[in-house]
Structures are given as C-alpha cells and as structure tokens.
Amino acid sequence: MDRPLDKLRARVFPDQWSLLFGQIAFYSFVVIVLSGLVLMVYYDPSVEHVVYDGPYAPLRGVHMSRALDSTLQLSFEVRGGLLARQVHHWATLLMVASITLHLLRLFFTGGFRRPRRLAWFVVFGLLVTMLGAALTGTSLPDDLASGMSLAVLDGVLKATPFVGTAVSELLFGGQFPGDVIAWFYPLHVYVLPAVLVVLFVAGAVLALKHRPAQYAGPGRTENNVVGHRGSVAAVKSVGLFCFVAAVALLLAATATINPIWLYGPADPANASAGVGPAWYLAFLDGSLRLAPGWEFVLWGRTVTVAVLLPVAACTLFLALVAVYPFIEERFTRDHRNHHLLERPRFNPIRTGIGVAGMTFYGVLWAAASADTIAIQFHLSVNALLHAFQVLLILGPPAGFAIARRICLGLQDRDLQIATTGLETGQMMRTPNGGYVEKHRPLDAYRRYQLVGSHPQERKP
Ligand code: HEM
Structure with a gap:
C-alpha cells in the first residue's frame, strides 16, 4: 500500500x-x-x-x-x-x-x-x-x-x-x-x-x-x-x-x-x-x-x-x-x-482588475474586425476606430468600477440570504396587525456557497 x-x-x-x-x-x-x-x-x-x-x-x-x-x-x-x-x-x-x-x-x-x-x-x-x-x-x-x-x-x-x-x-x-x-x-x-x-x-x-x-x-x-x-x-x-x-x-x-x-x-x-x-x-x-x-x-x-x-x-x-x-x-x-x-465576488478588487484586463483585451479584439463591423452596420470605419480608441482608455477603469460594485452588491445580497433565509412568498400577520414574510433557512451547502467560511465579513 x-x-x-x-x-x-x-x-x-x-x-x-x-x-x-x-x-x-x-x-x-x-x-x-x-x-x-x-x-x-x-x-x-x-x-x-x-x-x-x-x-x-x-x-x-x-x-x-x-x-x-x-x-x-x-x-x-x-x-x-x-x-x-x-x-x-x-x-x-x-x-x-x-x-x-x-x-x-x-x-x-x-x-x-x-x-x-x-x-x-x-x-x-x-x-x-x-x-x-x-x-x-x-x-x-x-x-x-x-x-x-x-x-x-x-x-x-x-x-x-x-x-x-x-x-x-x-x-x-x-x-x-x-x-x-x-x-x-x-x-x-x-x-x-x-x-x-x-x-x-x-x-x-x-x-x-x-x-x-x-x-x-x-x-x-x-x-x-x-x-x-x-x-x-x-x-x-x-x-x-x-x-x-x-x-x-x-x-x-x-x-x-x-x-x-x-x-x-x-x-x-x-x-x-x-x-x-x-x-x-x-x-x-x-x-x-x-x-x-x-x-x-x-x-x-x-x-x-x-x-x-x-x-x-x-x-x-x-x-x-x-x-x-x-x-x-x-x-x-x-x-x-x-x-x-x-468565489469572484469575495474578492471585488481582483475581480475588478480581471474585468478591466478583459475589457482591454476585448476592445483590442473587437477592433481587429472594425472593417467587417463597419460594412455590416453601414458605419464609418474611421469613426468606429475612434470609438474603440476612446473605449480602450475609458473601458478598463469603468469595467473595474462596475465589476467591483456588482461584487459588493452580490456579497450584501448573499449575506442577507444567509442570515435571514430564503423568501417563501408566504405572508404572516403579526399580533399588532403588521405583515412579515416567512423565510426558509438554508441548507449547509448553500450557506457555504453564499458566504464561504467568513459569513460575517464583507470584503472591500
Ligand atoms: C507534433 C506536433 C505537430 C505536427 C506533427 C504538426 C504538423 C502540421 C503540418 C504538417 C501542418 C501543415 C499541413 C496543413 O496545413 O494542413 C500543420 C498545420 C497546422 N498546425 Fe500543426 N503540427 C503539430 C502541432 C501543432 C500544434 C501544437 C498546434 C497548435 C497550437 C498546431 C496547429 C496547426 C495549425 C492551426 C495548422 C494549419 C492547419 C490548416 O491548414 O488548416 N500544430 N501542422
């Protein structure tokens, strides 16, 4: 053995x-x-x-x-x-x-x-x-x-x-x-x-x-x-x-x-x-x-x-x-x-950097077909190239900011689901006349998926 x-x-x-x-x-x-x-x-x-x-x-x-x-x-x-x-x-x-x-x-x-x-x-x-x-x-x-x-x-x-x-x-x-x-x-x-x-x-x-x-x-x-x-x-x-x-x-x-x-x-x-x-x-x-x-x-x-x-x-x-x-x-x-x-959302900065890099690469990639795109959509090829130039400079920082924001939003949502459970759609009346929705607790695997091993932390 x-x-x-x-x-x-x-x-x-x-x-x-x-x-x-x-x-x-x-x-x-x-x-x-x-x-x-x-x-x-x-x-x-x-x-x-x-x-x-x-x-x-x-x-x-x-x-x-x-x-x-x-x-x-x-x-x-x-x-x-x-x-x-x-x-x-x-x-x-x-x-x-x-x-x-x-x-x-x-x-x-x-x-x-x-x-x-x-x-x-x-x-x-x-x-x-x-x-x-x-x-x-x-x-x-x-x-x-x-x-x-x-x-x-x-x-x-x-x-x-x-x-x-x-x-x-x-x-x-x-x-x-x-x-x-x-x-x-x-x-x-x-x-x-x-x-x-x-x-x-x-x-x-x-x-x-x-x-x-x-x-x-x-x-x-x-x-x-x-x-x-x-x-x-x-x-x-x-x-x-x-x-x-x-x-x-x-x-x-x-x-x-x-x-x-x-x-x-x-x-x-x-x-x-x-x-x-x-x-x-x-x-x-x-x-x-x-x-x-x-x-x-x-x-x-x-x-x-x-x-x-x-x-x-x-x-x-x-x-x-x-x-x-x-x-x-x-x-x-x-x-x-x-x-x-x-999970990518647990590291918003790295994910943002990755999306910025992909945007940079993606703009270069799309620009290689500028002539074909211009013919297909009846556009001026020069105007299209100028648009790609602007996108190459502004796209990566915008991609970084948007991806980071989405990651933070997803973390918040996951944390909320992990702590309050899943919405069931069943409404209950409270003794003082208000309404609350019944939540179903998550199983251990889904909980792990959502918040990993650090359920209390929200990572920047
Ligand atoms: C021992 C390894 C390999 C041998 C013996 C070999 C042999 C050949 C030969 C003889 C040709 C020319 C014939 C033709 O174009 O139809 C060719 C073309 C080509 N090879 Fe390879 N090759 C090898 C590895 C690779 C690897 C690792 C790649 C990719 C990363 C690759 C990609 C290509 C491509 C894209 C063509 C053009 C095919 C086409 O004509 O459409 N080859 N290869």
Missing part, C-alpha cells in the same frame, strides 16, 4: 467541472499531435514554384509553392486528408480556448496563490507557446491568408528601430517573403510541441503534488479534500479524452475550417478585405489598428509610434498577466498557503 502508485490511486482529488479545462487542453493537444503526424506524411515544406494541376478546377494552371500544392493534395486527393487537416485545426481552437478559460478560472478564483504560483506560470507559458505553434502552423499552407499574416509580422519587425531590418532578414532568410517555411516547419512540428510536452508534464507534476485547489463547502476545508480517489479520477479522465476527441472529430466532419482553396496562393501584392487573423491572435491585430499613426525621426532613423506603441502595450499587458500572482501577494501581504478557491 506504500508504493507511490498505490498512494496516488488512493489519494482524493477534487471533482468540479471548472477544474477540467486544463485536461481538455491536454487532450486536444494529444489529438493535434496524432492528426499532425498524418499531415506530416503528405505535407511538403518547400517554397519551390509549381503549377497546380490537381482536381480543384478553379486553381488549375495557377503558380504556387509546393507547400500549398501539397496542402491542396491533402485536402482533395488523400483519403481522409481533409478530415485530418480539419481535426488538427479544430483541436487547435479547442486547446487555445480551454487553456484561456483555465487561466481565467485560476485568476478569478485565486487558484494561483501559494503554493500554486508556479502552476500559474506553467499555464501562462502553455498559452504563449500555443499561440506561437498556431501562428507557425497557419503559415505552413502558404495560402493568401497565411501570407497576409506574415506580411503584417514583417511590417512590425521592420518598424522596430535599429534591429528590425536585420531580424526580418534573419526570419525570412533574405527579403520578404523569402523561405520562412523552411524554419517555421521544424519550429512547428518539433520545437514548439516539445516545449508544450515539457510544460504539460510540469503542470501534471504540480497538479499531482499539490492537487488543484477546491471550492469551499461542507467538509471541504483547507486540509480536507472532497472528491474522487485517484483511480476513479483517472478513469473519468480517459472518458474525457474520448469526449474531446469525439467533439474535434464531429466539428472536423461537419464544419469547414480554413478553406485554403478559396484563398489561393500567398502573394505579397495581394490582400483580401475581410480576412483577419485567427481569433486568438486578433488582439495583436486590433492593437495595430487602434494606434495613432505618429512617427518622428531620431538619430536619422524614423521611429514609428504606430507600431511600437501597440507592441509595447501588448508586451506589457502579457507581462503583467504573467507576474500577477507576485503583484497581488506583494500588495495584500498574504504569504499563506491557500487550498480553497474564492
């Missing part, structure tokens, strides 16, 4: 749905690797020019790279090839979405506090590495959409004073578009997946060591975990893998994603209207659209604020997210270990 595996089997793990996002991200990664291995067999990472003569008639006779030709072959000629491409792409979206939700869940419930600060870094590292893997992956087919995002990347690099041109030449192997695929390919299929494996393993080791923090409830205390034994949790986890794989397959079989045959080959001289980056990279594009077009000359070099400001703002934003656990610990001077999660 003392062997480590037996100990693990007998150990109790909390069992709450919001703790599943990390596992969903990992299982999506497994699906990505399996489908990626199929793609690897047929995909040719070469920019050598060929003339398309495959079964897709509208592109016949068009000059394109071997990379696009092989991706078209995968889509139309390889049995199950289109399914593999679509599974790979849909699983990518599932993975990025679930790791983002995992990070948000950790933030809003205080799941990043000691002793789980390292786990926060691991999850943040996973998100950033996934964004890199997705960016390099979508560049591989060498279609018009991937060419456009590389052109934006090249523009941003070249606008970086002093080092920009050299870095761009290094990345693209000479002048844009160069042979970027030659080194994006190994980065995409070997390096970044290897980094993801290391981070997932680190996350799993930390989760086994400390176990995920649990929500408060009867019997659920700092030292007592309520949930399933390791053996049961493992079986449930296998079921979750089957479910994730089934969802990715169902999406891939029924919903078209990234139809590169409609876009055609990448061409630096061509850009389609209405084509934007994938949703998870849209905030970067939005930041470029919202920056004012200022520039000045410094030591004989033109410094483009329109590019440097968004790069600096997004870098600062991500850096603040990465070090948030340290900032909070420093300001609250709370160095204790926490094994119980907080």
Whole structure:
C-alpha cells in the first residue's frame, strides 16, 4: 500500500467541472499531435514554384509553392486528408480556448496563490507557446491568408528601430517573403510541441503534488479534500479524452475550417478585405489598428509610434498577466498557503482588475474586425476606430468600477440570504396587525456557497 502508485490511486482529488479545462487542453493537444503526424506524411515544406494541376478546377494552371500544392493534395486527393487537416485545426481552437478559460478560472478564483504560483506560470507559458505553434502552423499552407499574416509580422519587425531590418532578414532568410517555411516547419512540428510536452508534464507534476485547489463547502476545508480517489479520477479522465476527441472529430466532419482553396496562393501584392487573423491572435491585430499613426525621426532613423506603441502595450499587458500572482501577494501581504478557491465576488478588487484586463483585451479584439463591423452596420470605419480608441482608455477603469460594485452588491445580497433565509412568498400577520414574510433557512451547502467560511465579513 506504500508504493507511490498505490498512494496516488488512493489519494482524493477534487471533482468540479471548472477544474477540467486544463485536461481538455491536454487532450486536444494529444489529438493535434496524432492528426499532425498524418499531415506530416503528405505535407511538403518547400517554397519551390509549381503549377497546380490537381482536381480543384478553379486553381488549375495557377503558380504556387509546393507547400500549398501539397496542402491542396491533402485536402482533395488523400483519403481522409481533409478530415485530418480539419481535426488538427479544430483541436487547435479547442486547446487555445480551454487553456484561456483555465487561466481565467485560476485568476478569478485565486487558484494561483501559494503554493500554486508556479502552476500559474506553467499555464501562462502553455498559452504563449500555443499561440506561437498556431501562428507557425497557419503559415505552413502558404495560402493568401497565411501570407497576409506574415506580411503584417514583417511590417512590425521592420518598424522596430535599429534591429528590425536585420531580424526580418534573419526570419525570412533574405527579403520578404523569402523561405520562412523552411524554419517555421521544424519550429512547428518539433520545437514548439516539445516545449508544450515539457510544460504539460510540469503542470501534471504540480497538479499531482499539490492537487488543484477546491471550492469551499461542507467538509471541504483547507486540509480536507472532497472528491474522487485517484483511480476513479483517472478513469473519468480517459472518458474525457474520448469526449474531446469525439467533439474535434464531429466539428472536423461537419464544419469547414480554413478553406485554403478559396484563398489561393500567398502573394505579397495581394490582400483580401475581410480576412483577419485567427481569433486568438486578433488582439495583436486590433492593437495595430487602434494606434495613432505618429512617427518622428531620431538619430536619422524614423521611429514609428504606430507600431511600437501597440507592441509595447501588448508586451506589457502579457507581462503583467504573467507576474500577477507576485503583484497581488506583494500588495495584500498574504504569504499563506491557500487550498480553497474564492468565489469572484469575495474578492471585488481582483475581480475588478480581471474585468478591466478583459475589457482591454476585448476592445483590442473587437477592433481587429472594425472593417467587417463597419460594412455590416453601414458605419464609418474611421469613426468606429475612434470609438474603440476612446473605449480602450475609458473601458478598463469603468469595467473595474462596475465589476467591483456588482461584487459588493452580490456579497450584501448573499449575506442577507444567509442570515435571514430564503423568501417563501408566504405572508404572516403579526399580533399588532403588521405583515412579515416567512423565510426558509438554508441548507449547509448553500450557506457555504453564499458566504464561504467568513459569513460575517464583507470584503472591500
Ligand atoms: C507534433 C506536433 C505537430 C505536427 C506533427 C504538426 C504538423 C502540421 C503540418 C504538417 C501542418 C501543415 C499541413 C496543413 O496545413 O494542413 C500543420 C498545420 C497546422 N498546425 Fe500543426 N503540427 C503539430 C502541432 C501543432 C500544434 C501544437 C498546434 C497548435 C497550437 C498546431 C496547429 C496547426 C495549425 C492551426 C495548422 C494549419 C492547419 C490548416 O491548414 O488548416 N500544430 N501542422
């Protein structure tokens, strides 16, 4: 009974749905690797020019790279090839979405506090590495959409004073578009997946060591975990893998994603209207659209604020997210270990900060679709961009104040329900002629949910 595996089997793990996002991200990664291995067999990472003569008639006779030709072959000629491409792409979206939700869940419930600060870094590292893997992956087919995002990347690099041109030449192997695929390919299929494996393993080791923090409830205390034994949790986890794989397959079989045959080959001289980056990279594009077009000359070099400001703002934003656990610990001077999660309303300041950050991100995200929104709603795109600029400055403080106020209001309401009980709608007449409503007391679990372990405190 003392062997480590037996100990693990007998150990109790909390069992709450919001703790599943990390596992969903990992299982999506497994699906990505399996489908990626199929793609690897047929995909040719070469920019050598060929003339398309495959079964897709509208592109016949068009000059394109071997990379696009092989991706078209995968889509139309390889049995199950289109399914593999679509599974790979849909699983990518599932993975990025679930790791983002995992990070948000950790933030809003205080799941990043000691002793789980390292786990926060691991999850943040996973998100950033996934964004890199997705960016390099979508560049591989060498279609018009991937060419456009590389052109934006090249523009941003070249606008970086002093080092920009050299870095761009290094990345693209000479002048844009160069042979970027030659080194994006190994980065995409070997390096970044290897980094993801290391981070997932680190996350799993930390989760086994400390176990995920649990929500408060009867019997659920700092030292007592309520949930399933390791053996049961493992079986449930296998079921979750089957479910994730089934969802990715169902999406891939029924919903078209990234139809590169409609876009055609990448061409630096061509850009389609209405084509934007994938949703998870849209905030970067939005930041470029919202920056004012200022520039000045410094030591004989033109410094483009329109590019440097968004790069600096997004870098600062991500850096603040990465070090948030340290900032909070420093300001609250709370160095204790926490094994119980907080409901967002119990920590109005943190929740306010989170909503402010989400508002900042959300405005940048929406701005990436400014042209599409303007066309759909018959608005002036310039007026819309100005509105987004104002919203970017005023939105986060307003989001903070509103979220904090709502949290305080919810705490008051919860405290009242916890102390007076639930309204029953039954009125009673008092001996002196007045009316009072009868209240039903709460059960212990609901009481815990409403006021946690500190029923008398209202937190600022
Ligand atoms: C061992 C791991 C992986 C292998 C072997 C692999 C392989 C490939 C190959 C060969 C392609 C080009 C073919 C095509 O575009 O259809 C591709 C595209 C792509 N990969 Fe991966 N990949 C791996 C991991 C990842 C990861 C971790 C992500 C996401 C974070 C990812 C996201 C993508 C995306 C979004 C595309 C574009 C798919 C499309 O054409 O619609 N891949 N991958």
